[in-house]
Amino acid sequence: MENNFNLPQNNKKRVVIVGAGFAGLKIARKLRKSPYQVVVIDKQNYHQFQPLFYQVATSGIEPSSISFPVRKIFQKNTNLHFRQTELLEILPDKKKIITGNGELSYDKLVIATGVSTNYFGSANLEKYGLPMKTTAEAINLRNRILASFEKAILTENVNDHTKLMSVVVVGGGPTGVELSGAIAEMRRYVLPKDYPELDFSRMKILLYEASPRLLNGMSEKSGAKALEFLKELGVEVHLNTRIEDYDGEKISLSDQTEVYATNLLWTAGVSGKYIKGLNKEVYTPSNRLIVDSYNQVIGLDGVYAIGDISCVLDDDAYERGHPQVAQVAIQQADNLANNFVKKSQKPFKYKDKGSLATIGRNMAVADLPAMKFSGFIAWILWLFVHLMAIVGVKNRFFIFVNWAQSYLWRDQSLRILIAPYNKAKKDKSNQPLVRTS
Incomplete structure (x- = not known):
C-alpha cells in the first residue's frame, strides 16, 4: 500500500x-x-x-x-x-x-x-456559529456578512435589518479583537457607501468575552488599551459574559438576557x-x-x-x-x-519575543520584552512583522498594495460573493432570509 x-x-x-x-x-x-x-x-x-x-x-x-x-x-x-x-x-x-x-x-x-475550533460541547453553537480556522472558513464568513447586507436591502422590515446587519463576535483574544475592529471600520467607512439605503445606526457590533478582560495572553495594560480602542470604534464589549445557546437568530447569554443576530462569529476557543x-x-x-x-x-x-x-x-x-x-x-x-x-540533543526553551494585536487604523498594542506600548508605532510594527512573515515576495507585494489602498482611500475592492455552486442542492445560506411578498 x-x-x-x-x-x-x-x-x-x-x-x-x-x-x-x-x-x-x-x-x-x-x-x-x-x-x-x-x-x-x-x-x-x-x-x-x-x-x-x-x-x-x-x-x-x-x-x-x-x-x-x-x-x-x-x-x-x-x-x-x-x-x-x-x-x-x-x-x-x-x-x-x-x-x-x-x-x-x-x-x-x-x-x-x-x-480546531472548540465549541465547548454546544451542538447549536457548532451548527450555527461561524468559525474562522481555515482560509475556506474565512471566505465563508465574508460571504455570510456580505450576503446579510444583500438580504437586508431586500426587505423593508427594520427589525429584520437589525438582525441581519448586526454582528456578534465571541472571544476576546487577538482574533476576536482584530475581527471586531475590522468590522467596525467597515461599518464606519465602507459599507454605508455600498448600501446607502440602509440605516447603519441599526448595525450593532457586539464582542462577548467570558473573562474579566480582553487579550488574556497579553498584559493588562494592552487589554485595557484594546478595550479603549474598540469602544472608540463603536464596538459594544461585554466582559464576564458567556454565550449559553444560539439557534441561528436568538443568542442566550449567561446573564439571562437575549440578543438577536443572524451572524455569530466564534473565536472563543480551540481544541x-x-x-x-x-x-x-x-x-x-x-x-x-x-x-x-x-x-x-x-x-x-x-x-x-x-x-x-x-x-x-x-x-x-x-x-x-x-x-x-x-x-x-x-x-x-x-x-x-x-x-x-545533530548528535547532541537540546531541550526546547521558548524565547518570548513579544506579542502584537491590531484593533484598527493606527490602533494596535505591543507587548515586547523590554517595553509595552500602543497606538501608531505599535500599528506600524504589527504591519511590518506580519508582512515579513508572509511566504512569497509576490504575496507580500499584493498584501502591501491592499493595505496601502485601504489606508489611503479607506476602501477595499474585494467585496464580492463567490460561493461554490452545488447543482444537486443549493446553499440555503445564500437565499433571502425574509420574503418581501
Whole structure:
C-alpha cells in the first residue's frame, strides 16, 4: 500500500510530517539539506497564514495572498516530498501511519496538525456559529456578512435589518479583537457607501468575552488599551459574559438576557483532535498531545508533536503549556530539526519575543520584552512583522498594495460573493432570509 505514495526508493531514513502550518513547514524547510527523506502530508495543498484570516473575512485582502502552494516551496529540494492526504491512524508499534491514501512507514513522525475550533460541547453553537480556522472558513464568513447586507436591502422590515446587519463576535483574544475592529471600520467607512439605503445606526457590533478582560495572553495594560480602542470604534464589549445557546437568530447569554443576530462569529476557543491509535493518556483535557522537553510524545518512541497540538508540561515558566501562537510553533520546529541532524540533543526553551494585536487604523498594542506600548508605532510594527512573515515576495507585494489602498482611500475592492455552486442542492445560506411578498 505504501507504493500509493510513489516515493523514491533509497536508503535514507524517513521523517513524516503531518501538517503544513507554521510548525510543519518550518521543520520541513530546516531538513531540506539533511540526510533524511522528508514527507509532508496535509489535507490541503497550501500553507495558510492564519493571523490574517480576519482580513480575508472582512474583504481586506485576497485569500490567495495568505495561501502559498506547498509544492512550490519544495520545488528546489529533492529530499522534500508533499502528498495531499489525511492522517487517519497512527500505528506506533509498527512505525506506520494510515492515511486516506494507504499506509506510510516512518523512522520519525512529527505531528504538527494544529488545532480546531472548540465549541465547548454546544451542538447549536457548532451548527450555527461561524468559525474562522481555515482560509475556506474565512471566505465563508465574508460571504455570510456580505450576503446579510444583500438580504437586508431586500426587505423593508427594520427589525429584520437589525438582525441581519448586526454582528456578534465571541472571544476576546487577538482574533476576536482584530475581527471586531475590522468590522467596525467597515461599518464606519465602507459599507454605508455600498448600501446607502440602509440605516447603519441599526448595525450593532457586539464582542462577548467570558473573562474579566480582553487579550488574556497579553498584559493588562494592552487589554485595557484594546478595550479603549474598540469602544472608540463603536464596538459594544461585554466582559464576564458567556454565550449559553444560539439557534441561528436568538443568542442566550449567561446573564439571562437575549440578543438577536443572524451572524455569530466564534473565536472563543480551540481544541486538538483525537488521533486514532494513540492512548488518551497522552492527551491533555483540551486534546493537546503531552510531550517532553524534546517534543517527543510521552511513552512513544520516534513520535513528536510541535506547534499548537503539543503541550510541554515540564517547563516551570509555563505550567499549563506554552501559548498557542506562531512563534512557539516556529521555535519548536527549529529546535527539533536541529536535534534530528545533530548528535547532541537540546531541550526546547521558548524565547518570548513579544506579542502584537491590531484593533484598527493606527490602533494596535505591543507587548515586547523590554517595553509595552500602543497606538501608531505599535500599528506600524504589527504591519511590518506580519508582512515579513508572509511566504512569497509576490504575496507580500499584493498584501502591501491592499493595505496601502485601504489606508489611503479607506476602501477595499474585494467585496464580492463567490460561493461554490452545488447543482444537486443549493446553499440555503445564500437565499433571502425574509420574503418581501
